[in-house]
Amino acid sequence: MKAVVLTGIRKMELIETARPSIKNSRDVLLKVAVIGVCGSDVHYYTKGRIGSQIVKYPYRVGHECSAIVEEVGKDVTRVKPGDRVAIEPATSCGKCDQCLKHRPHTCRKLTFLGTPGQADGCMCEYIVMSEESCFKIKSTTTLEQAALVEPLSIGTYGAKLAEPLKNSTIAILGSGPIGLSVLLPCLAMGAKRIYMTDKIDLRLDAARRAGAAWTGNPDKQNIVADILAQEPLQIDTVIECCGQQSAMDQAIDLLKPGGKLVIVGIPQVDRISLPIDIMRRKEICVQNSRRQNDCVQPALDYVESGKIKVDFMITHRFDLDHAKEAFDLVDQYRDGVIKAVITV
Numbered sequence: 001m002k003a004v005v006l007t008g009i010r011k012m013e014l015i016e017t018a019r020p021s022i023k024n025s026r027d028v029l030l031k032v033a034v035i036g037v038c039g040s041d042v043h044y045y046t047k048g049r050i051g052s053q054i055v056k057y058p059y060r061v062g063h064e065c066s067a068i069v070e071e072v073g074k075d076v077t078r079v080k081p082g083d084r085v086a087i088e089p090a091t092s093c094g095k096c097d098q099c100l101k102h103r104p105h106t107c108r109k110l111t112f113l114g115t116p117g118q119a120d121g122c123m124c125e126y127i128v129m130s131e132e133s134c135f136k137i138k139s140t141t142t143l144e145q146a147a148l149v150e151p152l153s154i155g156t157y158g159a160k161l162a163e164p165l166k167n168s169t170i171a172i173l174g175s176g177p178i179g180l181s182v183l184l185p186c187l188a189m190g191a192k193r194i195y196m197t198d199k200i201d202l203r204l205d206a207a208r209r210a211g212a213a214w215t216g217n218p219d220k221q222n223i224v225a226d227i228l229a230q231e232p233l234q235i236d237t238v239i240e241c242c243g244q245q246s247a248m249d250q251a252i253d254l255l256k257p258g259g260k261l262v263i264v265g266i267p268q269v270d271r272i273s274l275p276i277d278i279m280r281r282k283e284i285c286v287q288n289s290r291r292q293n294d295c296v297q298p299a300l301d302y303v304e305s306g307k308i309k310v311d312f313m314i315t316h317r318f319d320l321d322h323a324k325e326a327f328d329l330v331d332q333y334r335d336g337v338i339k340a341v342i343t344v
Contacts, residue, residue, distance in 0.1 A: 019125070026073050026076055027129070039330070041062055087133055090291060153296045173197050317342075
């Protein structure tokens with residue numbers, strides 16, 4: 001089968017490799033259909049690592065995808081050959097202390113697609129996943145929409161961590177695919193007013209069209225002063241979605257006493273700092289968000305009910321032969337890119 005692998009910093013090759021096969025009775029062989037290019041994939045492409053997760057070349061990245069079921073193990077009941085599915089990229093053991101506490105996303109033996117030391121990614125023609133990772137989609141749902149369910153599930157979990165959202169004020173710092181994927185479920189959950197920031201004006205335009213009440217560019221204006229001019233009592237919850245130190249600082253200034261900072265973005269550095277004096281005086285709660293935590297089906301339900309529209313996020317399409325072009329585009333934020341997808 002064809003596969004795309006990283007071979008060095010900003011280096012990528014299309015290779016031929018063996019097609020995977022079913023080994024366990026609950027395995028599902030999947031023909032990959034659509035792959036989303038995520039910012040974390042790009043981190044591995046440009047830096048060769050995210051924190052302690054270091055690439056050993058050659059390595060296949062990719063974790064956002066939809067697929068068609070090709071073959072199933074003898075004990076699989078959830079899907080059958082020919083079914084179209086959205087994919088949960090994490091596989092948990094179901095037995096450890098974290099899984100038993102309904103925390104499969106922090107499973108002690110978790111493996112995640114496209115994560116060094118855990119599992120190869122989906123930048124290829126076929127992958128094998130457990131049936132628990134396969135979510136059948138309706139005939140009216142496109143394979144592109146199904147691929148977007150992965151980032152939307154991250155946004156849905158981030159929004160859940162911000163609850164109670166009903167009638168609350170929210171600031172989302174970063175309006176890329178993850179920031180937009182947080183915006184949509186926040187609106188669906190009843191947030192009163194949502195403020196969004198980004199350094200790319202085209203992304204702010206998309207955020208306004210998707211329902212943000214206000215948008216601002218921190219390179220062109222004092223976003224803290226401008227937001228607080230409208231919210232003098234400050235903001236209930238800030239959801240950080242860009243992984244930048246400057247956004248962390250803005251978040252603390254924006255939050256009201258008793259407010260909550262939810263960190264969804266992945267910084268490219270190992271450490272960030274927070275102003276503990278201000279945080280202590282305001283009694284700010286800081287909540288990290290780790291991937292999906294059983295939010296794939298809720299995200300899929302949002303899409304299939306029509307309550308959330310995701311198609312607008314896809315701005316660029318490539319084939320597997322041009323994967324490097326897709327990664328360079330996303331890395332350099334060219335041509336108004338929000339989400340680039342690769343069709344296999």
